[in-house]
Amino acid sequence: MTGAVFLLFGATGDLAKRKLFPAIYSLYREGKLNDRFAVVGLARRPRTNEQFRQDVLDSIQEFARYKADDDAGWASFAEHFSYMSLDIHDVNGFHQLRALTEELDRKFDTGGNRLFYLALAPELFGDVSFNLREGGLLDTSGYHRLVIEKPFGYDLPSAEKLNTQLRQVFEEKDIYRIDHYLGKEMVQNIEFVRFANAFFEPIWNNKYIANVQITLSETVGVEERGGYYDKSGALRDMAQNHMLQMLTMMAMEPPSRLHPEDIRDEKVKVLRSLRPFASAADVRANVVRGQYAAGEFKGKTLPAYRAEPSVAPESTTETFFAARVYVDNFRWAGVPFYVRTGKRLPVKTTEIVVEFKNVPDNVYLSRKHTLEPNLLVFRINPLEGIYMKMNAKQPGSEGVLVPVALDLCQSSKVGINTPEAYERLLYDATRGDSTYFTRWDEVAHAWQYVDQIAAAWAELGAEDLVLYPAGSWGPQRAQELLAENGFRWWPVNGQHEGEVEWETGTKAEAKVLR
Numbered sequence: 001m002t003g004a005v006f007l008l009f010g011a012t013g014d015l016a017k018r019k020l021f022p023a024i025y026s027l028y029r030e031g032k033l034n035d036r037f038a039v040v041g042l043a044r045r046p047r048t049n050e051q052f053r054q055d056v057l058d059s060i061q062e063f064a065r066y067k068a069d070d071d072a073g074w075a076s077f078a079e080h081f082s083y084m085s086l087d088i089h090d091v092n093g094f095h096q097l098r099a100l101t102e103e104l105d106r107k108f109d110t111g112g113n114r115l116f117y118l119a120l121a122p123e124l125f126g127d128v129s130f131n132l133r134e135g136g137l138l139d140t141s142g143y144h145r146l147v148i149e150k151p152f153g154y155d156l157p158s159a160e161k162l163n164t165q166l167r168q169v170f171e172e173k174d175i176y177r178i179d180h181y182l183g184k185e186m187v188q189n190i191e192f193v194r195f196a197n198a199f200f201e202p203i204w205n206n207k208y209i210a211n212v213q214i215t216l217s218e219t220v221g222v223e224e225r226g227g228y229y230d231k232s233g234a235l236r237d238m239a240q241n242h243m244l245q246m247l248t249m250m251a252m253e254p255p256s257r258l259h260p261e262d263i264r265d266e267k268v269k270v271l272r273s274l275r276p277f278a279s280a281a282d283v284r285a286n287v288v289r290g291q292y293a294a295g296e297f298k299g300k301t302l303p304a305y306r307a308e309p310s311v312a313p314e315s316t317t318e319t320f321f322a323a324r325v326y327v328d329n330f331r332w333a334g335v336p337f338y339v340r341t342g343k344r345l346p347v348k349t350t351e352i353v354v355e356f357k358n359v360p361d362n363v364y365l366s367r368k369h370t371l372e373p374n375l376l377v378f379r380i381n382p383l384e385g386i387y388m389k390m391n392a393k394q395p396g397s398e399g400v401l402v403p404v405a406l407d408l409c410q411s412s413k414v415g416i417n418t419p420e421a422y423e424r425l426l427y428d429a430t431r432g433d434s435t436y437f438t439r440w441d442e443v444a445h446a447w448q449y450v451d452q453i454a455a456a457w458a459e460l461g462a463e464d465l466v467l468y469p470a471g472s473w474g475p476q477r478a479q480e481l482l483a484e485n486g487f488r489w490w491p492v493n494g495q496h497e498g499e500v501e502w503e504t505g506t507k508a509e510a511k512v513l514r
Protein backbone atom coordinates (compact mmCIF):
# COMPACT_ATOMS: atom_id res chain seq x y z
CA MET A 1 0.00 0.00 0.00
CA THR A 2 1.17 3.54 -0.73
CA GLY A 3 1.10 5.80 2.33
CA ALA A 4 -1.80 8.13 3.10
CA VAL A 5 -3.23 10.44 5.72
CA PHE A 6 -6.79 9.41 6.59
CA LEU A 7 -8.89 12.41 7.58
CA LEU A 8 -11.77 10.93 9.46
CA PHE A 9 -14.69 13.34 9.82
CA GLY A 10 -17.20 12.23 12.45
CA ALA A 11 -14.50 10.55 14.53
CA THR A 12 -16.55 10.72 17.72
CA GLY A 13 -19.60 9.09 16.13
CA ASP A 14 -21.13 5.65 16.16
CA LEU A 15 -19.84 4.48 12.79
CA ALA A 16 -16.25 5.38 13.61
CA LYS A 17 -16.47 3.55 16.92
CA ARG A 18 -18.21 0.39 15.76
CA LYS A 19 -16.74 -0.05 12.28
CA LEU A 20 -13.96 2.26 11.20
CA PHE A 21 -11.42 2.05 14.04
CA PRO A 22 -11.75 -1.75 14.19
CA ALA A 23 -11.34 -1.93 10.41
CA ILE A 24 -8.16 0.18 10.45
CA TYR A 25 -6.74 -1.95 13.25
CA SER A 26 -7.46 -5.23 11.47
CA LEU A 27 -5.81 -3.95 8.29
CA TYR A 28 -2.78 -2.97 10.35
CA ARG A 29 -2.61 -6.31 12.13
CA GLU A 30 -2.85 -8.14 8.82
CA GLY A 31 -0.04 -6.10 7.29
CA LYS A 32 -2.33 -4.40 4.75
CA LEU A 33 -1.48 -1.03 6.27
CA ASN A 34 2.21 -0.45 6.63
CA ASP A 35 3.71 2.23 8.85
CA ARG A 36 3.23 4.96 6.26
CA PHE A 37 -0.17 6.10 7.45
CA ALA A 38 -1.70 8.62 9.83
CA VAL A 39 -5.27 9.10 11.00
CA VAL A 40 -6.64 12.49 12.00
CA GLY A 41 -9.90 12.24 13.94
CA LEU A 42 -12.17 15.25 13.36
CA ALA A 43 -15.36 16.33 15.13
CA ARG A 44 -16.53 19.34 17.11
CA ARG A 45 -16.18 18.08 20.66
CA PRO A 46 -12.83 18.62 22.33
CA ARG A 47 -10.55 15.59 22.77
CA THR A 48 -6.82 15.47 23.40
CA ASN A 49 -4.73 13.07 21.33
CA GLU A 50 -4.48 10.85 24.40
CA GLN A 51 -8.25 10.81 24.95
CA PHE A 52 -8.81 10.07 21.28
CA ARG A 53 -6.32 7.20 21.32
CA GLN A 54 -8.13 5.83 24.35
CA ASP A 55 -11.44 6.06 22.43
CA VAL A 56 -9.84 4.12 19.59
CA LEU A 57 -8.50 1.50 22.00
CA ASP A 58 -11.90 1.10 23.68
CA SER A 59 -13.59 0.65 20.33
CA ILE A 60 -11.05 -1.96 19.24
CA GLN A 61 -11.34 -3.92 22.45
CA GLU A 62 -15.11 -3.97 22.11
CA PHE A 63 -15.66 -4.40 18.39
CA ALA A 64 -12.50 -5.47 16.55
CA ARG A 65 -11.62 -8.98 15.37
CA TYR A 66 -8.15 -8.59 16.86
CA LYS A 67 -7.67 -7.33 20.39
CA ALA A 68 -4.84 -5.01 21.36
CA ASP A 69 -3.11 -7.28 23.85
CA ASP A 70 0.48 -6.18 23.46
CA ASP A 71 1.32 -2.78 24.98
CA ALA A 72 4.35 -2.07 22.79
CA GLY A 73 2.48 -3.06 19.62
CA TRP A 74 -0.47 -0.92 20.63
CA ALA A 75 1.74 2.11 21.36
CA SER A 76 3.32 2.01 17.92
CA PHE A 77 -0.11 1.74 16.28
CA ALA A 78 -1.66 4.49 18.44
CA GLU A 79 1.15 6.89 17.57
CA HIS A 80 -0.40 7.19 14.09
CA PHE A 81 -3.60 8.75 15.53
CA SER A 82 -4.17 12.46 16.22
CA TYR A 83 -7.29 14.43 16.96
CA MET A 84 -8.36 17.92 16.04
CA SER A 85 -11.54 19.65 17.11
CA LEU A 86 -13.15 21.14 14.00
CA ASP A 87 -16.56 22.41 13.02
CA ILE A 88 -16.91 21.66 9.34
CA HIS A 89 -18.38 25.14 8.76
CA ASP A 90 -15.24 26.85 10.05
CA VAL A 91 -12.94 27.42 7.09
CA ASN A 92 -10.11 28.70 9.33
CA GLY A 93 -10.11 25.34 11.05
CA PHE A 94 -9.39 23.76 7.67
CA HIS A 95 -6.28 25.91 7.28
CA GLN A 96 -5.05 24.56 10.63
CA LEU A 97 -5.97 21.08 9.47
CA ARG A 98 -3.82 21.60 6.40
CA ALA A 99 -0.82 22.45 8.59
CA LEU A 100 -1.38 19.39 10.78
CA THR A 101 -1.81 17.14 7.74
CA GLU A 102 1.39 18.38 6.15
CA GLU A 103 3.27 17.72 9.36
CA LEU A 104 1.92 14.17 9.48
CA ASP A 105 2.68 13.77 5.81
CA ARG A 106 6.37 14.46 6.52
CA LYS A 107 6.46 12.40 9.72
CA PHE A 108 4.89 9.28 8.18
CA ASP A 109 6.12 9.74 4.61
CA THR A 110 2.62 9.55 3.13
CA GLY A 111 3.49 11.14 -0.20
CA GLY A 112 0.79 13.83 -0.13
CA ASN A 113 -1.97 11.19 -0.39
CA ARG A 114 -5.21 12.04 1.40
CA LEU A 115 -8.22 9.88 2.04
CA PHE A 116 -11.16 11.94 3.33
CA TYR A 117 -13.70 9.73 5.07
CA LEU A 118 -17.01 11.48 5.77
CA ALA A 119 -18.73 9.59 8.61
CA LEU A 120 -21.08 12.55 8.90
CA ALA A 121 -24.70 13.40 8.24
CA PRO A 122 -25.05 13.74 4.43
CA GLU A 123 -26.22 17.39 4.72
CA LEU A 124 -22.63 18.20 5.65
CA PHE A 125 -20.92 16.49 2.68
CA GLY A 126 -21.10 19.48 0.35
CA ASP A 127 -19.74 22.00 2.87
CA VAL A 128 -16.89 19.72 3.87
CA SER A 129 -15.86 19.31 0.25
CA PHE A 130 -15.82 23.07 -0.39
CA ASN A 131 -13.87 23.73 2.78
CA LEU A 132 -11.33 21.03 1.99
CA ARG A 133 -10.60 22.91 -1.20
CA GLU A 134 -10.68 26.37 0.44
CA GLY A 135 -8.42 25.14 3.23
CA GLY A 136 -5.79 23.94 0.73
CA LEU A 137 -6.13 20.28 1.67
CA LEU A 138 -6.19 19.33 -2.00
CA ASP A 139 -3.02 21.19 -2.94
CA THR A 140 -0.67 18.24 -2.90
CA SER A 141 0.65 16.04 -5.63
CA GLY A 142 -0.69 12.79 -4.14
CA TYR A 143 -4.19 11.33 -4.51
CA HIS A 144 -7.27 12.93 -2.93
CA ARG A 145 -10.06 10.42 -2.44
CA LEU A 146 -13.42 11.08 -0.86
CA VAL A 147 -15.18 8.22 0.87
CA ILE A 148 -18.80 8.94 1.73
CA GLU A 149 -21.48 7.11 3.60
CA LYS A 150 -25.06 6.49 2.64
CA PRO A 151 -27.69 7.80 2.32
CA PHE A 152 -26.69 9.52 -0.90
CA GLY A 153 -29.70 11.84 -1.09
CA TYR A 154 -33.35 11.33 -0.28
CA ASP A 155 -34.57 11.06 -3.87
CA LEU A 156 -33.15 11.66 -7.33
CA PRO A 157 -33.29 15.50 -7.23
CA SER A 158 -31.57 15.70 -3.83
CA ALA A 159 -28.98 13.11 -4.90
CA GLU A 160 -28.30 15.12 -8.06
CA LYS A 161 -27.83 18.26 -6.02
CA LEU A 162 -25.41 16.55 -3.68
CA ASN A 163 -23.52 15.02 -6.55
CA THR A 164 -23.19 18.39 -8.27
CA GLN A 165 -21.69 19.84 -5.09
CA LEU A 166 -19.19 17.03 -4.74
CA ARG A 167 -18.23 17.14 -8.40
CA GLN A 168 -17.30 20.81 -8.10
CA VAL A 169 -14.41 19.62 -5.94
CA PHE A 170 -13.74 15.96 -6.70
CA GLU A 171 -13.63 13.97 -9.92
CA GLU A 172 -16.01 11.00 -10.15
CA LYS A 173 -13.07 8.58 -10.13
CA ASP A 174 -12.07 9.92 -6.70
CA ILE A 175 -15.51 9.61 -5.09
CA TYR A 176 -16.01 6.33 -3.25
CA ARG A 177 -19.69 5.93 -2.33
CA ILE A 178 -19.97 3.25 0.31
CA ASP A 179 -22.63 0.58 0.21
CA HIS A 180 -21.36 -1.69 2.94
CA TYR A 181 -23.23 -4.68 1.50
CA LEU A 182 -20.82 -4.59 -1.43
CA GLY A 183 -18.03 -5.19 1.05
CA LYS A 184 -19.60 -8.39 2.36
CA GLU A 185 -17.73 -11.56 1.57
CA MET A 186 -20.61 -13.43 0.02
CA VAL A 187 -21.92 -10.48 -1.98
CA GLN A 188 -18.50 -10.25 -3.59
CA ASN A 189 -18.58 -14.00 -4.07
CA ILE A 190 -21.70 -13.83 -6.27
CA GLU A 191 -19.74 -12.92 -9.38
CA PHE A 192 -17.08 -15.52 -8.64
CA VAL A 193 -19.62 -18.30 -8.23
CA ARG A 194 -21.52 -17.17 -11.31
CA PHE A 195 -18.64 -16.54 -13.66
CA ALA A 196 -16.11 -19.15 -12.54
CA ASN A 197 -18.32 -22.24 -12.68
CA ALA A 198 -19.08 -23.85 -15.99
CA PHE A 199 -22.26 -25.43 -14.72
CA PHE A 200 -23.97 -22.21 -13.61
CA GLU A 201 -23.52 -19.72 -16.42
CA PRO A 202 -25.28 -21.78 -19.15
CA ILE A 203 -28.40 -22.11 -17.01
CA TRP A 204 -28.37 -18.58 -15.56
CA ASN A 205 -31.36 -17.34 -17.52
CA ASN A 206 -35.10 -17.45 -17.95
CA LYS A 207 -35.01 -20.86 -19.57
CA TYR A 208 -33.88 -22.53 -16.36
CA ILE A 209 -34.51 -20.10 -13.50
CA ALA A 210 -38.05 -19.82 -12.18
CA ASN A 211 -37.51 -16.92 -9.78
CA VAL A 212 -34.97 -15.24 -7.52
CA GLN A 213 -35.72 -14.31 -3.91
CA ILE A 214 -33.71 -11.74 -1.99
CA THR A 215 -34.33 -11.41 1.74
CA LEU A 216 -32.72 -8.89 4.09
CA SER A 217 -34.51 -9.42 7.37
CA GLU A 218 -33.66 -7.83 10.67
CA THR A 219 -34.84 -8.59 14.17
CA VAL A 220 -34.00 -5.14 15.50
CA GLY A 221 -36.43 -2.26 15.48
CA VAL A 222 -35.28 1.26 14.72
CA GLU A 223 -33.38 1.49 18.02
CA GLU A 224 -32.21 5.04 18.61
CA ARG A 225 -32.30 5.97 14.89
CA GLY A 226 -36.01 6.85 14.82
CA GLY A 227 -35.32 10.46 13.77
CA TYR A 228 -33.47 9.38 10.63
CA TYR A 229 -35.52 6.29 9.87
CA ASP A 230 -38.92 7.94 10.11
CA LYS A 231 -37.96 10.17 7.19
CA SER A 232 -36.38 7.34 5.28
CA GLY A 233 -38.23 4.03 5.72
CA ALA A 234 -37.26 0.62 4.41
CA LEU A 235 -37.53 1.67 0.76
CA ARG A 236 -34.84 4.35 1.01
CA ASP A 237 -32.83 2.79 3.83
CA MET A 238 -32.38 -0.70 2.36
CA ALA A 239 -34.05 -1.17 -1.02
CA GLN A 240 -32.57 1.78 -2.93
CA ASN A 241 -29.05 0.71 -2.10
CA HIS A 242 -28.27 -2.74 -0.63
CA MET A 243 -31.17 -4.58 -2.20
CA LEU A 244 -30.85 -3.19 -5.72
CA GLN A 245 -27.09 -3.66 -5.58
CA MET A 246 -27.49 -7.35 -4.79
CA LEU A 247 -30.08 -7.69 -7.53
CA THR A 248 -27.66 -6.19 -10.05
CA MET A 249 -24.93 -8.61 -8.98
CA MET A 250 -27.28 -11.52 -9.57
CA ALA A 251 -28.62 -10.26 -12.90
CA MET A 252 -25.65 -8.57 -14.59
CA GLU A 253 -23.98 -9.90 -17.72
CA PRO A 254 -20.39 -11.12 -17.40
CA PRO A 255 -18.14 -8.10 -17.85
CA SER A 256 -15.58 -8.39 -20.61
CA ARG A 257 -12.76 -7.43 -18.23
CA LEU A 258 -12.52 -7.51 -14.44
CA HIS A 259 -12.10 -3.77 -14.45
CA PRO A 260 -14.17 -1.62 -12.03
CA GLU A 261 -15.73 0.43 -14.84
CA ASP A 262 -16.67 -2.66 -16.87
CA ILE A 263 -18.33 -4.28 -13.88
CA ARG A 264 -20.19 -1.11 -12.98
CA ASP A 265 -21.26 -0.64 -16.61
CA GLU A 266 -22.91 -4.06 -16.48
CA LYS A 267 -24.67 -3.24 -13.22
CA VAL A 268 -26.02 -0.01 -14.69
CA LYS A 269 -27.44 -1.95 -17.64
CA VAL A 270 -29.46 -4.05 -15.20
CA LEU A 271 -30.79 -0.97 -13.41
CA ARG A 272 -31.76 0.49 -16.75
CA SER A 273 -33.66 -2.71 -17.58
CA LEU A 274 -35.83 -2.71 -14.47
CA ARG A 275 -39.42 -2.68 -15.60
CA PRO A 276 -40.95 0.68 -14.72
CA PHE A 277 -44.29 0.85 -12.94
CA ALA A 278 -47.15 1.96 -15.18
CA SER A 279 -49.24 3.62 -12.47
CA ALA A 280 -49.91 3.79 -8.73
CA ALA A 281 -52.20 0.79 -9.21
CA ASP A 282 -49.28 -1.11 -10.74
CA VAL A 283 -47.15 -0.26 -7.70
CA ARG A 284 -49.93 -1.44 -5.46
CA ALA A 285 -50.14 -4.74 -7.32
CA ASN A 286 -46.41 -5.42 -7.13
CA VAL A 287 -45.19 -3.74 -3.97
CA VAL A 288 -46.01 -4.37 -0.33
CA ARG A 289 -45.42 -1.94 2.49
CA GLY A 290 -45.86 -2.67 6.16
CA GLN A 291 -45.13 -1.19 9.54
CA TYR A 292 -44.59 -3.15 12.72
CA ALA A 293 -47.21 -2.96 15.41
CA ALA A 294 -46.63 -4.14 18.98
CA GLY A 295 -45.93 -7.83 19.17
CA GLU A 296 -44.39 -10.60 21.16
CA PHE A 297 -41.28 -12.51 20.25
CA LYS A 298 -39.61 -15.27 22.27
CA GLY A 299 -41.62 -14.23 25.31
CA LYS A 300 -40.63 -10.58 25.03
CA THR A 301 -43.13 -7.81 24.39
CA LEU A 302 -41.99 -5.53 21.60
CA PRO A 303 -43.29 -1.98 21.14
CA ALA A 304 -44.98 -0.71 18.01
CA TYR A 305 -42.90 1.35 15.59
CA ARG A 306 -45.06 4.38 16.36
CA ALA A 307 -44.12 4.07 20.04
CA GLU A 308 -40.37 4.13 19.31
CA PRO A 309 -38.34 7.20 20.35
CA SER A 310 -38.28 10.06 17.79
CA VAL A 311 -40.98 8.43 15.63
CA ALA A 312 -44.15 10.40 14.89
CA PRO A 313 -47.13 8.85 16.72
CA GLU A 314 -49.14 8.77 13.48
CA SER A 315 -46.21 7.81 11.28
CA THR A 316 -46.96 6.04 8.00
CA THR A 317 -43.30 5.20 7.34
CA GLU A 318 -42.79 1.62 6.16
CA THR A 319 -40.60 -0.71 8.18
CA PHE A 320 -41.26 -3.57 5.75
CA PHE A 321 -40.92 -3.54 2.00
CA ALA A 322 -41.43 -6.33 -0.50
CA ALA A 323 -41.73 -6.20 -4.26
CA ARG A 324 -41.96 -8.23 -7.43
CA VAL A 325 -39.37 -6.81 -9.78
CA TYR A 326 -38.75 -7.66 -13.42
CA VAL A 327 -35.54 -7.17 -15.36
CA ASP A 328 -36.75 -6.68 -18.91
CA ASN A 329 -33.86 -7.96 -20.95
CA PHE A 330 -33.21 -11.01 -23.04
CA ARG A 331 -31.73 -13.07 -20.20
CA TRP A 332 -34.37 -12.37 -17.58
CA ALA A 333 -37.61 -11.77 -19.45
CA GLY A 334 -40.48 -13.18 -17.41
CA VAL A 335 -38.43 -14.15 -14.33
CA PRO A 336 -39.71 -12.47 -11.16
CA PHE A 337 -37.17 -11.20 -8.66
CA TYR A 338 -38.88 -11.08 -5.29
CA VAL A 339 -37.27 -8.82 -2.71
CA ARG A 340 -38.19 -8.22 0.91
CA THR A 341 -36.69 -6.40 3.82
CA GLY A 342 -38.00 -5.41 7.19
CA LYS A 343 -37.33 -4.63 10.79
CA ARG A 344 -38.67 -6.69 13.69
CA LEU A 345 -38.87 -9.87 11.64
CA PRO A 346 -38.20 -13.26 13.25
CA VAL A 347 -34.57 -13.70 12.10
CA LYS A 348 -31.58 -11.59 11.21
CA THR A 349 -30.50 -12.85 7.85
CA THR A 350 -29.51 -11.91 4.34
CA GLU A 351 -29.97 -14.59 1.71
CA ILE A 352 -30.50 -14.91 -1.99
CA VAL A 353 -32.35 -17.96 -3.23
CA VAL A 354 -32.33 -18.95 -6.88
CA GLU A 355 -35.16 -21.34 -7.64
CA PHE A 356 -34.70 -23.41 -10.77
CA LYS A 357 -37.47 -24.65 -13.01
CA ASN A 358 -38.38 -28.29 -12.55
CA VAL A 359 -37.58 -31.05 -15.01
CA PRO A 360 -40.44 -31.78 -17.42
CA ASP A 361 -43.30 -33.33 -15.49
CA ASN A 362 -44.04 -36.12 -17.93
CA VAL A 363 -40.86 -38.07 -17.35
CA TYR A 364 -40.59 -41.16 -15.22
CA LEU A 365 -39.25 -39.67 -11.98
CA SER A 366 -41.50 -36.69 -11.75
CA ARG A 367 -44.55 -38.77 -12.56
CA LYS A 368 -43.77 -41.10 -9.71
CA HIS A 369 -42.57 -38.55 -7.15
CA THR A 370 -43.28 -35.01 -6.08
CA LEU A 371 -40.17 -33.16 -7.13
CA GLU A 372 -38.86 -30.26 -5.10
CA PRO A 373 -37.25 -27.57 -7.25
CA ASN A 374 -33.47 -27.21 -7.20
CA LEU A 375 -32.29 -24.25 -5.18
CA LEU A 376 -29.03 -22.38 -5.08
CA VAL A 377 -28.73 -20.19 -2.01
CA PHE A 378 -26.18 -17.47 -1.32
CA ARG A 379 -26.00 -17.13 2.44
CA ILE A 380 -24.67 -13.70 3.08
CA ASN A 381 -25.32 -12.98 6.71
CA PRO A 382 -24.94 -14.15 9.48
CA LEU A 383 -24.14 -17.57 7.99
CA GLU A 384 -21.83 -17.26 5.03
CA GLY A 385 -21.77 -19.87 2.33
CA ILE A 386 -23.42 -21.57 -0.57
CA TYR A 387 -26.24 -24.01 -0.18
CA MET A 388 -27.64 -26.19 -2.92
CA LYS A 389 -30.73 -28.28 -2.80
CA MET A 390 -31.21 -31.08 -5.27
CA ASN A 391 -33.03 -34.36 -5.58
CA ALA A 392 -31.41 -37.77 -5.17
CA LYS A 393 -32.18 -41.30 -4.21
CA GLN A 394 -32.33 -41.88 -0.49
CA PRO A 395 -29.32 -44.06 0.36
CA GLY A 396 -30.23 -47.65 0.97
CA SER A 397 -33.92 -47.25 0.37
CA GLU A 398 -35.91 -48.70 -2.44
CA GLY A 399 -36.08 -45.94 -4.96
CA VAL A 400 -37.23 -43.20 -2.64
CA LEU A 401 -36.45 -39.75 -3.95
CA VAL A 402 -35.49 -37.16 -1.35
CA PRO A 403 -34.30 -33.58 -1.43
CA VAL A 404 -30.64 -33.43 -0.41
CA ALA A 405 -28.57 -30.46 0.62
CA LEU A 406 -25.04 -29.55 -0.24
CA ASP A 407 -24.03 -27.03 2.34
CA LEU A 408 -20.75 -25.20 1.80
CA CYS A 409 -20.69 -23.29 5.01
CA GLN A 410 -17.89 -20.80 4.66
CA SER A 411 -18.42 -19.12 8.03
CA SER A 412 -17.52 -22.29 9.87
CA LYS A 413 -14.31 -22.59 7.85
CA VAL A 414 -13.19 -18.99 7.89
CA GLY A 415 -14.59 -18.36 11.35
CA ILE A 416 -14.09 -15.01 12.97
CA ASN A 417 -11.35 -14.11 10.56
CA THR A 418 -13.78 -13.23 7.77
CA PRO A 419 -12.73 -9.67 6.96
CA GLU A 420 -15.44 -7.25 7.87
CA ALA A 421 -17.11 -5.34 5.03
CA TYR A 422 -15.57 -2.06 6.14
CA GLU A 423 -12.09 -3.55 6.18
CA ARG A 424 -12.41 -4.64 2.57
CA LEU A 425 -13.85 -1.35 1.44
CA LEU A 426 -11.32 0.77 3.28
CA TYR A 427 -8.53 -1.36 1.90
CA ASP A 428 -9.93 -1.03 -1.63
CA ALA A 429 -10.17 2.75 -1.24
CA THR A 430 -6.49 2.94 -0.22
CA ARG A 431 -5.61 0.86 -3.29
CA GLY A 432 -7.79 2.96 -5.58
CA ASP A 433 -10.05 0.02 -6.45
CA SER A 434 -13.60 1.31 -6.85
CA THR A 435 -15.22 -1.95 -7.98
CA TYR A 436 -17.29 -2.34 -4.82
CA PHE A 437 -18.32 1.29 -4.52
CA THR A 438 -21.34 2.72 -6.29
CA ARG A 439 -20.81 4.95 -9.27
CA TRP A 440 -23.02 8.00 -9.74
CA ASP A 441 -25.10 6.55 -12.58
CA GLU A 442 -25.89 3.46 -10.46
CA VAL A 443 -27.11 5.69 -7.65
CA ALA A 444 -29.15 7.83 -10.04
CA HIS A 445 -30.86 4.86 -11.73
CA ALA A 446 -31.63 3.28 -8.37
CA TRP A 447 -33.27 6.51 -7.18
CA GLN A 448 -35.24 6.77 -10.38
CA TYR A 449 -36.69 3.31 -9.78
CA VAL A 450 -37.40 3.88 -6.10
CA ASP A 451 -38.87 7.36 -6.66
CA GLN A 452 -41.69 5.85 -8.73
CA ILE A 453 -42.69 3.75 -5.75
CA ALA A 454 -42.44 6.67 -3.33
CA ALA A 455 -44.55 8.81 -5.69
CA ALA A 456 -47.23 6.12 -5.91
CA TRP A 457 -47.30 5.80 -2.14
CA ALA A 458 -47.73 9.55 -1.83
CA GLU A 459 -50.67 9.30 -4.23
CA LEU A 460 -52.22 6.33 -2.43
CA GLY A 461 -51.91 7.90 1.02
CA ALA A 462 -51.63 5.19 3.64
CA GLU A 463 -54.30 3.01 2.09
CA ASP A 464 -51.97 0.10 1.30
CA LEU A 465 -49.86 0.32 4.47
CA VAL A 466 -50.37 -2.86 6.47
CA LEU A 467 -49.53 -3.20 10.15
CA TYR A 468 -47.79 -6.47 11.08
CA PRO A 469 -47.04 -7.73 14.57
CA ALA A 470 -43.40 -7.26 15.58
CA GLY A 471 -41.71 -10.66 15.41
CA SER A 472 -43.75 -11.90 12.42
CA TRP A 473 -42.77 -12.24 8.75
CA GLY A 474 -44.60 -9.06 7.77
CA PRO A 475 -47.84 -8.56 5.84
CA GLN A 476 -49.56 -11.62 4.41
CA ARG A 477 -49.63 -9.78 1.07
CA ALA A 478 -45.88 -10.47 0.79
CA GLN A 479 -46.68 -14.19 0.65
CA GLU A 480 -49.43 -13.59 -1.90
CA LEU A 481 -47.02 -11.80 -4.25
CA LEU A 482 -45.31 -15.14 -4.80
CA ALA A 483 -48.42 -17.29 -4.55
CA GLU A 484 -49.91 -15.34 -7.46
CA ASN A 485 -47.14 -16.82 -9.63
CA GLY A 486 -47.30 -20.28 -8.04
CA PHE A 487 -44.25 -19.75 -5.78
CA ARG A 488 -43.52 -19.34 -2.07
CA TRP A 489 -40.75 -17.80 -0.03
CA TRP A 490 -38.20 -20.48 0.76
CA PRO A 491 -37.12 -20.72 4.39
CA VAL A 492 -34.04 -18.66 5.17
CA ASN A 493 -31.23 -18.80 7.71
CA GLY A 494 -30.51 -22.49 7.40
CA GLN A 495 -34.06 -23.45 8.21
CA HIS A 496 -34.57 -25.80 5.27
CA GLU A 497 -36.22 -28.84 6.73
CA GLY A 498 -36.92 -32.39 5.76
CA GLU A 499 -33.83 -32.75 3.62
CA VAL A 500 -30.91 -35.07 3.61
CA GLU A 501 -27.72 -33.14 4.16
CA TRP A 502 -24.54 -34.15 2.39
CA GLU A 503 -21.85 -32.87 4.62
CA THR A 504 -18.74 -31.57 2.95
CA GLY A 505 -15.37 -32.82 4.10
CA THR A 506 -13.02 -35.65 3.31
CA LYS A 507 -15.76 -38.20 3.66
CA ALA A 508 -19.07 -37.08 2.25
CA GLU A 509 -21.91 -38.69 4.08
CA ALA A 510 -25.63 -38.28 4.01
CA LYS A 511 -27.78 -37.68 7.01
CA VAL A 512 -31.46 -37.07 7.43
CA LEU A 513 -32.02 -33.77 9.14
CA ARG A 514 -34.97 -34.72 11.29
Ligand SMILES: NC(=O)C1=CN([C@@H]2O[C@H](COP(=O)(O)OP(=O)(O)OC[C@H]3O[C@@H](n4cnc5c(N)ncnc54)[C@H](OP(=O)(O)O)[C@@H]3O)[C@@H](O)[C@H]2O)C=CC1
Binding pocket: 009, 010, 011, 012, 013, 014, 015, 016, 018, 042, 043, 044, 045, 086, 087, 088, 089, 118, 119, 120, 121, 122, 149, 150, 151
Ligand atom coordinates in the same frame (compact mmCIF):
# COMPACT_ATOMS: atom_id res chain seq x y z
N1 LIG B 1 -23.74 4.12 12.46
C1 LIG B 1 -23.86 3.23 11.52
O1 LIG B 1 -23.84 2.00 11.72
C2 LIG B 1 -24.05 3.66 10.10
C3 LIG B 1 -23.93 4.99 9.74
N2 LIG B 1 -24.05 5.35 8.42
C4 LIG B 1 -23.88 6.74 8.02
O2 LIG B 1 -22.65 7.24 8.52
C5 LIG B 1 -22.75 8.62 8.84
C6 LIG B 1 -22.37 8.83 10.30
O3 LIG B 1 -23.25 8.06 11.10
P1 LIG B 1 -23.04 7.90 12.68
O4 LIG B 1 -21.62 7.71 13.03
O5 LIG B 1 -24.02 6.85 13.08
O6 LIG B 1 -23.54 9.32 13.21
P2 LIG B 1 -23.30 9.97 14.66
O7 LIG B 1 -24.43 10.90 14.86
O8 LIG B 1 -23.03 8.94 15.68
O9 LIG B 1 -21.96 10.79 14.47
C7 LIG B 1 -21.92 12.00 13.74
C8 LIG B 1 -20.52 12.57 13.84
O10 LIG B 1 -20.51 13.82 13.15
C9 LIG B 1 -19.86 14.81 13.97
N3 LIG B 1 -20.40 16.11 13.60
C10 LIG B 1 -21.70 16.49 13.59
N4 LIG B 1 -21.80 17.77 13.20
C11 LIG B 1 -20.55 18.20 12.94
C12 LIG B 1 -20.01 19.44 12.52
N5 LIG B 1 -20.78 20.50 12.24
N6 LIG B 1 -18.67 19.54 12.35
C13 LIG B 1 -17.87 18.48 12.61
N7 LIG B 1 -18.33 17.28 13.03
C14 LIG B 1 -19.65 17.15 13.20
C15 LIG B 1 -20.22 14.35 15.38
O11 LIG B 1 -19.30 14.82 16.34
P3 LIG B 1 -19.47 16.12 17.26
O12 LIG B 1 -20.87 16.10 17.76
O13 LIG B 1 -18.42 15.97 18.28
O14 LIG B 1 -19.22 17.25 16.33
C16 LIG B 1 -20.03 12.85 15.24
O15 LIG B 1 -18.69 12.51 15.34
C17 LIG B 1 -24.18 8.99 8.48
O16 LIG B 1 -24.20 9.45 7.16
C18 LIG B 1 -24.93 7.68 8.56
O17 LIG B 1 -26.09 7.67 7.77
C19 LIG B 1 -24.26 4.43 7.44
C20 LIG B 1 -24.41 3.09 7.73
C21 LIG B 1 -24.33 2.59 9.08
Ligand SMILES: O=C1O[C@H](COP(=O)(O)O)[C@@H](O)[C@H](O)[C@H]1O
Binding pocket: 218, 237, 238, 350, 381
Ligand atom coordinates in the same frame (compact mmCIF):
# COMPACT_ATOMS: atom_id res chain seq x y z
O1 LIG C 1 -27.48 0.37 5.95
C1 LIG C 1 -28.14 -0.17 6.82
O2 LIG C 1 -27.87 -1.45 7.11
C2 LIG C 1 -28.23 -2.01 8.36
C3 LIG C 1 -28.16 -3.52 8.20
O3 LIG C 1 -26.84 -3.87 7.88
P1 LIG C 1 -26.28 -5.34 8.20
O4 LIG C 1 -24.90 -5.33 7.66
O5 LIG C 1 -26.34 -5.50 9.68
O6 LIG C 1 -27.20 -6.31 7.53
C4 LIG C 1 -29.63 -1.58 8.79
O7 LIG C 1 -29.87 -2.01 10.10
C5 LIG C 1 -29.72 -0.07 8.73
O8 LIG C 1 -31.06 0.32 9.01
C6 LIG C 1 -29.33 0.45 7.37
O9 LIG C 1 -29.19 1.87 7.45
